């Protein structure tokens with residue numbers, strides 16, 4: 001039987017196959033790295049807002065408490081968003097740039113919520129409750145980062161399932177005493193605070209935290 005392909009053609013085919021397989025592996029690896037990157041989770045990406053609101057000015061500079069505008073955080077599932085009245089209470093007097101605040105006046109006139117864009121939505125199948133976390137001693141900072149330094153609001157953590165479980169498997173070292181939940185300079189084990197290791201067990205008991213329940217699928221999924 002005569003040779004159909006020259007030895008050179010055979011060699012070329014082998015090289016081509018090897019390169020093709022290599023490229024597939026590289027593409028799969030790149031995809032794997034990307035879906036796990038902060039970029040895929042939109043960490044650090046701001047959303048277009050109806051008004052260029054700045055937490056750095058209001059929560060940082062002026063020093064307003066988070067609860068002034070997000071009044072639900074201590075008891076409700078949703079943190080809640082400020083109404084037009086909350087802003088206009090100050091902005092009809094100071095810094096009244098009418099054009100900039102037009103979306104607020106419109107919302108007020110139509111009696112609808114201000115259309116703030118969210119950077120933190122979880123998928124429909126996930127359950128979340130702010131009040132449960134605040135009451136257990138979890139600070140806003142644990143999930144939202146140092147919001148009071150942000151000129152534009154961005155996601156500071158992925159809020160992926162792995163992120164949630166990272167704490168739910170062992171929350172004790174991340175919990176604060178009740179009076180420090182809204183503090184902006186609290187450090188674990190600082191000053192008169194007990195160290196997390198010593199504090200863990202009594203604090204878990206104090207807050208009634210039960211670890212196995214926190215990692216059950218039904219805790220977070222509907």
Ligand code: HEC
Nearest residue numbers: 053058059064065066069116118119120140144147148153
């Ligand atoms: C003066 C009112 C005001 C105060 C005080 C305030 N916020 Fe906000 N917050 C807003 C407004 C308005 C938005 C929507 C616009 C934006 O995202 O910038 C917002 C958005 C957010 C979001 C994003 C919500 C989403 O759906 O993605 C988080 C998280 C947040 N605030 C946390 C905080 C924390 C933590 C504090 C305290 C350090 C705080 N805020 C203090 C008014 C306020």
Ligand code: HEC
Nearest residue numbers: 051052053054057058069082086087089090091094095100
């Ligand atoms: C306690 C009073 C108070 C409340 C409530 C308040 N503001 Fe302000 N805001 C101020 C002051 C004071 C300034 C000016 C800060 C400065 O001089 O840098 C300001 C500045 C601003 C600016 C322009 C400055 C900048 O650089 O971002 C915008 C836009 C703004 N506020 C939007 C809002 C919105 C939207 C709300 C409601 C969610 C709100 N403010 C609630 C007091 C307030």
Ligand code: HEC
Nearest residue numbers: 066070073078079080081120121122128133138139140143
């Ligand atoms: C354990 C993590 C965690 C902590 C702690 C936390 N948040 Fe959130 N926050 C989230 C998640 C997750 C969402 C998105 C919720 C959703 O899509 O159902 C969210 C959404 C928000 C929103 C959007 C609007 C809404 O009504 O929910 C605001 C505002 C907010 N958080 C403010 C705060 C403030 C202020 C604190 C501190 C008192 C805080 N959060 C503490 C995880 C957290």
Ligand code: HEC
Nearest residue numbers: 127128129132136138142159164167171174208209219220
């Ligand atoms: C820094 C620690 C921490 C992080 C991060 C965290 N949690 Fe929790 N979570 C807790 C603690 C502590 C409790 C227990 C509260 C209790 O026992 O009352 C809890 C309770 C819950 C509950 C039960 C609420 C209820 O009604 O009793 C749900 C649901 C939940 N977490 C969802 C989430 C989701 C979803 C995320 C990620 C977006 C998340 N948690 C991130 C610490 C955390």
Ligand code: HEC
Nearest residue numbers: 122123126159160161164165168214215216217219220221
């Ligand atoms: C502490 C809260 C928490 C617990 C406990 C938890 N999950 Fe999740 N899970 C999440 C969050 C948050 C997301 C959504 C992440 C995203 O896509 O934004 C998620 C997403 C998922 C998804 C979709 C994955 C995807 O890529 O979109 C599946 C499937 C899932 N979880 C299964 C489970 C199973 C099975 C268990 C029990 C072994 C479990 N989860 C326990 C928080 C939790």
